[in-house]
Amino acid sequence: MQPGALADLRVLELTAGMAGPWIGRFMAWCGAEVIKVESKTRPDVTRQYVPPWAPERGIEPQLSPWFTDWNAGKRFVALDLKHPEAVALAKRLVARCDVVVENYAPGVLEKLGLGWEELARVKHDLVLLSTSGFGDSGPYRSHVTWGPNIEAVSGLATTSGFAERPCTMTHYAYPDSLSALHGLFAVMCALDHRSRTGEGQRIDLSQLEATIAVYGEALVEPLVRGRAVERLGNRSRHAAPHGCYSCAGEDRWCAISVFDDEAWRRLCRVAEHPEWIEEPRFATLDARLANVAELDRRIESWTREHDAFELMESLQAAGVAAGVVQTTEDQYRRDPQLAARDFFEEIEHRVKGTVVATGIPLGLRGTPGRTPHAGSAVGEDNDYVFGEILSLTSDERRRLTESGAIEPRDEPRR
Amino acid sequence: MVSDPHEAPAALAGRRVLEIADEQGAYCGKLFADMGADVVKIERPGGDASRLVPPFWGDEPHPERSLPFLYANTSKRGVTLDLEQASGREIFRRLAARADVVIETLPPRTLDALGLGWDDLHALRPELVLTSITGFGQSGPRAGWRSSDLVANALGGAAMVTGYAEDPPVRLAGSHAHVMASTNAAAATMIALHHAARTGAGQHVDISIQETMVAVTHICGVGKWLDDGIVPRRAGTGLFASVPSGAYRCRDGLAYLMINRPAHWRALAEWVHEETGNEAILSPLFEGPSSQRLEERELLDVWIEDLTSRHTVREVVQQGQRRHLAFTAVQSAEEVIRDPQLAARGFFVEVGTEGADGVRLPGAPYRHARTPWRIRRPAPRVGEHDVEIYCGELGIGEDELDRLRAEGAI
Numbered sequence: 015m016q017p018g019a020l021a022d023l024r025v026l027e028l029t030a031g032m033a034g035p036w037i038g039r040f041m042a043w044c045g046a047e048v049i050k051v052e053s054k055t056r057p058d059v060t061r062q063y064v065p066p067w068a069p070e071r072g073i074e075p076q077l078s079p080w081f082t083d084w085n086a087g088k089r090f091v092a093l094d095l096k097h098p099e100a101v102a103l104a105k106r107l108v109a110r111c112d113v114v115v116e117n118y119a120p121g122v123l124e125k126l127g128l129g130w131e132e133l134a135r136v137k138h139d140l141v142l143l144s145t146s147g148f149g150d151s152g153p154y155r156s157h158v159t160w161g162p163n164i165e166a167v168s169g170l171a172t173t174s175g176f177a178e179r180p181c182t183m184t185h186y187a188y189p190d191s192l193s194a195l196h197g198l199f200a201v202m203c204a205l206d207h208r209s210r211t212g213e214g215q216r217i218d219l220s221q222l223e224a225t226i227a228v229y230g231e232a233l234v235e236p237l238v239r240g241r242a243v244e245r246l247g248n249r250s251r252h253a254a255p256h257g258c259y260s261c262a263g264e265d266r267w268c269a270i271s272v273f274d275d276e277a278w279r280r281l282c283r284v285a286e287h288p289e290w291i292e293e294p295r296f297a298t299l300d301a302r303l304a305n306v307a308e309l310d311r312r313i314e315s316w317t318r319e320h321d322a323f324e325l326m327e328s329l330q331a332a333g334v335a336a337g338v339v340q341t342t343e344d345q346y347r348r349d350p351q352l353a354a355r356d357f358f359e360e361i362e363h364r365v366k367g368t369v370v371a372t373g374i375p376l377g378l379r380g381t382p383g384r385t386p387h388a389g390s391a392v393g394e395d396n397d398y399v400f401g402e403i404l405s406l407t408s409d410e411r412r413r414l415t416e417s418g419a420i421e422p423r424d425e426p427r428r
Numbered sequence: 429m430v431s432d433p434h435e436a437p438a439a440l441a442g443r444r445v446l447e448i449a450d451e452q453g454a455y456c457g458k459l460f461a462d463m464g465a466d467v468v469k470i471e472r473p474g475g476d477a478s479r480l481v482p483p484f485w486g487d488e489p490h491p492e493r494s495l496p497f498l499y500a501n502t503s504k505r506g507v508t509l510d511l512e513q514a515s516g517r518e519i520f521r522r523l524a525a526r527a528d529v530v531i532e533t534l535p536p537r538t539l540d541a542l543g544l545g546w547d548d549l550h551a552l553r554p555e556l557v558l559t560s561i562t563g564f565g566q567s568g569p570r571a572g573w574r575s576s577d578l579v580a581n582a583l584g585g586a587a588m589v590t591g592y593a594e595d596p597p598v599r600l601a602g603s604h605a606h607v608m609a610s611t612n613a614a615a616a617t618m619i620a621l622h623h624a625a626r627t628g629a630g631q632h633v634d635i636s637i638q639e640t641m642v643a644v645t646h647i648c649g650v651g652k653w654l655d656d657g658i659v660p661r662r663a664g665t666g667l668f669a670s671v672p673s674g675a676y677r678c679r680d681g682l683a684y685l686m687i688n689r690p691a692h693w694r695a696l697a698e699w700v701h702e703e704t705g706n707e708a709i710l711s712p713l714f715e716g717p718s719s720q721r722l723e724e725r726e727l728l729d730v731w732i733e734d735l736t737s738r739h740t741v742r743e744v745v746q747q748g749q750r751r752h753l754a755f756t757a758v759q760s761a762e763e764v765i766r767d768p769q770l771a772a773r774g775f776f777v778e779v780g781t782e783g784a785d786g787v788r789l790p791g792a793p794y795r796h797a798r799t800p801w802r803i804r805r806p807a808p809r810v811g812e813h814d815v816e817i818y819c820g821e822l823g824i825g826e827d828e829l830d831r832l833r834a835e836g837a838i
Contacts, residue, residue, distance in 0.1 A: 019620060019622060019623035020622060040615070044619055059688055059689060062717045062718075064719040066656045066658070067656060073717060077655075079651030079654070079655045080652065080669075082651055083646055083647070148769055149769075149773060149795070151773055152768075152769045152770075152772035152773045153769055154769040156749075157749050157754075157756070159754050159756060160670070160686045160688060160754050162665075162667050162670075162673060162684060162686055163686055163754050163755075164756075165684075166682075166756055166757070166758040166759070167756040167757055167758070167759050167764075168759070168764060169759050169763065169764035170600060170602075171665075171675075171758055172758060172759065172760050172761065173760075173761050174590075174599075174601040175590075175591055175598050175600075176591075176595060180675070180682060180758075181665065181675055182590065182591050182598060182600070183590070183591075183664075183665045183675070184590045184600070184645075185590065185647075185648055185662070185663055186586065186644065186646070186648050187647055188600075188604075188644070190647075191608075191644045191645075191646075191647075192611070195612055195615055195644075196611055196794055197794065198615040199459060199615040199618060200793075200794040200796065202615060202618030202621075202622060203463050203618060203796070203799070204796060204799070205618075205622060206439060206440060206621065206622070207437070207439040207796075207798070207799050209622075209625060210442070211437070213798060215796055215798040215799065216796075217795065217796050217797070218794070218795040218797075219793070219794040219795070220773070220795075222770070223773070223775055223790075223794075224793040224794065226764065226770075226790045227790050228602065228607050228611075229600065229601055229604070230789065230790035231496040231499050231602050231603060232601040232602040233761060233764070233765075233790060234496070234498070234499050234787070234789060234790075236762060236765060237765060237776065237789065237790075238485065238495065238787055238788065242760070242761060242762065243601060243761045246601070247596075247598055248578060248596070248598055248599055250578075251482045251483065252481055252482055256576075257596070258578070258587060258596045258597045260596065265661065267582070267587075267596060267597055268582075269576075269581070269582035269587065269597075271574075271578050271579055330570075330573045330574060333574060334574060335573075335574035335576045335579050336579060337579035337580070337582040337583040338582060338583065339582040339587045339597045340582065340583050340584075340585055340588065341585070341659045341660070341661070342648060342659055342660060343653060343659050345583075345642060345649075346650050346653075346654075350568070350570070351565075351571075352638070352639070354567065354568035355565055355567060355568050355636070357639055357642065358650055369651065369654075370650055370651065370654055371650070371651050372642060372643055372646035372649045372651065373639065373642070375612055375635065375636065375640045375642070375643045376612065376615070376616040376619065376633070376635075377633050377634035377636065377639075378616060378620060378631060378633060379631055379632045379633065379634050380620070380631025381623055381631060
């Protein structure tokens with residue numbers, strides 16, 4: 015096995031939720047040693063998972079699938095950062111790290127005595143990424159937000175979707191994942207600068223700003239012209255047909271994108287309606303765009319009678335871009351492409367045995383990553399981190415635990 | 429590239445990137461270029477087809493006025509090159525021999541067929557990173573399938589969980605599958621460069637747009653489903669894991685609320701009680717994690733809207749935030765453009781563009797204290813830097829340039 019691409023890096027995480035933790039998850043997968051600091055009074059919110067199949071068991075902090083998705087492969091320590099000795103320990107850890115990732119509310123790090131100035135004093139070439147809803151300045155700096163709030167406030171929700179809807183939102187807390195991917199790139203850029211100059215720096219990532227950058231191409235028009243964005247739903251201004259078309263069965267749809275007249279003619283042949291090719295109102299892209307409502311009805315009169323997967327196969331065989339609107343179950347059970355590429359990852363879990371997680375899509379062919387484990391408790395790696403990395407004797411560790419700076423490992427219920 | 433000695437340094441100064449990318453990968457090159465890498469966009473003679481994606485500046489179709497193109501190609505230099513011709517391929521090899529990264533979005537095996545695939549480039553320059561962004565990746569039974577942003581949203585799982593149960597699945601405004609794959613590719617490329625700097629070994633980065641979308645949507649993904657057996661589908665504005673959450677009606681618009689911690693629920697319940705006199709909302713049955721409130725979700729929404737509908741959006745956000753509740757406005761594009769938070773941080777930037785006096789564009793997605801993100805130049809015109817790069821940097825003489833032009837290689 016190749017050593018991971020980031021095997022020379024150590025990362026400290028002061029994070030909860032997804033936008034911060036997902037960055038460390040990627041880095042751990044690439045071989046970095048990632049240490050996450052939590053406390054029992056404020057564990058990562060994603061640990062507050064109650065299994066819906068056994069609600070009587072209450073919160074299962076190690077079993078949450080989201081905790082796996084965003085935190086598998088890391089080391090976990092428990093520190094009460096309101097305790098001065100815990101802050102001192104955190105600083106000693108920072109001195110041994112290359113990167114700190116944090117997503118506390120802006121200003122909290124400073125209040126704890128772990129602000130940029132303090133951290134840069136103990137580690138002169140540190141890279142610190144702070145990620146927050148609105149960024150570290152401006153009138154909304156201290157506003158409480160989660161990913162979906164940012165979809166709403168960024169304008170993404172009102173520019174997306176069908177024209178008659180007041181707003182359209184994802185069910186996947188999109189600003190969290192898009193901010194994490196931007197944050198990972200931002201950290202790697204800062205490390206590149208560090209490798210050339212020896213200089214560290216801090217990075218302020220506003221999830222609002224990252225979200226606007228991501229749908230920027232749709233915002234350019236109102237920026238340039240001061241006029242509202244036309245909500246297109248699934249339609250395109252340069253392709254037709256272009257939509258998710260209803261197929262046989264309940265909530266079954268096939269997405270189809272036809273960008274040119276040749277693809278249109280191929281679609282007509284797959285549909286066994288060669289006579290459509292002859293109709294002038296659909297013969298050219300401009301004509302199809304001008305008659306798009308009628309075109310969509312026509313396409314759906316055909317797709318409705320067919321299985322979505324069979325439609326996708328026959329359209330792709332003819333060279334037309336098409337894809338089933340897949341559920342998670344479809345992706346896991348009946349997607350031969352994801353299976354052939356071993357996309358989903360089976361991870362050893364300390365309580366469950368093994369779990370399956372969504373793959374890390376970095377595509378690093380020379381240094382494929384892996385996730386060594388999942389299912390850690392708060393404070394799982396206290397002994398390793400404070401003993402091996404900071405070289406504290408067991409007596410010192412006991413004293414710091416008795417003083418309340420280090421919190422003992424949270425024992426699993428079973 | 430011209431550099432001003434008084435200017436802040438760039439994080440990726442000195443990094444050289446070649447880009448052969450349509451709209452699937454242009455944002456990847458933009459991320460590098462706005463952080464200071466020298467990104468050279470290689471287009472076929474006449475210009476890339478993505479220059480003709482509407483809408484256009486001034487409404488008239490023109491290869492230098494496509495607004496999506498102007499946005500996704502900032503800070504790059506541009507040359508034209510025909511890789512179908514031997515002389516074009518030879519010039520590409522000379523450019524690649526000086527590059528750290530090649531980003532490409534051609535169908536799998538296209539570069540191999542031209543003698544410019546991973547093996548060829550690796551032999552030419554062992555530390556080079558080749559980043560390929562394609563619909564389904566370089567391997568597997570569907571590697572040759574056609575994709576689009578919409579198709580990737582479908583197969584990648586995003587469309588099934590966006591919008592309302594009673595509507596068809598839908599994608600978001602913009603090109604999110606392409607932009608996410610590009611961002612993922614940029615991060616992966618930087619990780620590969622980090623590894624190459626330490627070991628001298630470059631690698632092939634194989635980005636699948638579908639896989640990227642599966643990962644981006646993974647809160648609705650396989651881990652949750654294998655655990656609870658519930659397949660996520662479209663469900664309006666509320667997030668399934670957080671009760672309450674969603675867009676609530678106010679007197680003059682919508683405010684979005686999300687509750688994720690027990691303490692936040694208590695603060696909300698107290699506020700609803702104070703203003704509406706609702707006693708039932710204070711019941712201890714609703715306290716604790718979201719799962720405690722799951723079954724009464726719709727009833728709680730009615731009670732919360734009884735509060736929010738008495739106020740303007742502004743009042744709900746201000747008073748809610750004072751109580752540490754995650755209330756934000758649901759904003760239109762026009763409101764975003766005038767947003768005081770973005771204005772205070774100077775987010776939108778003006779970029780001078782030929783024939784158009786200053787286009788305002790979204791600005792920095794992250795702010796590096798030492799090496800700030802910056803748009804260094806507007807998107808290149810077709811072949812804008814042919815002479816600068818071919819003559820100035822590769823040392824091609826003017827006669828040869830004329831000959832290459834006559835052959836149609838550039």
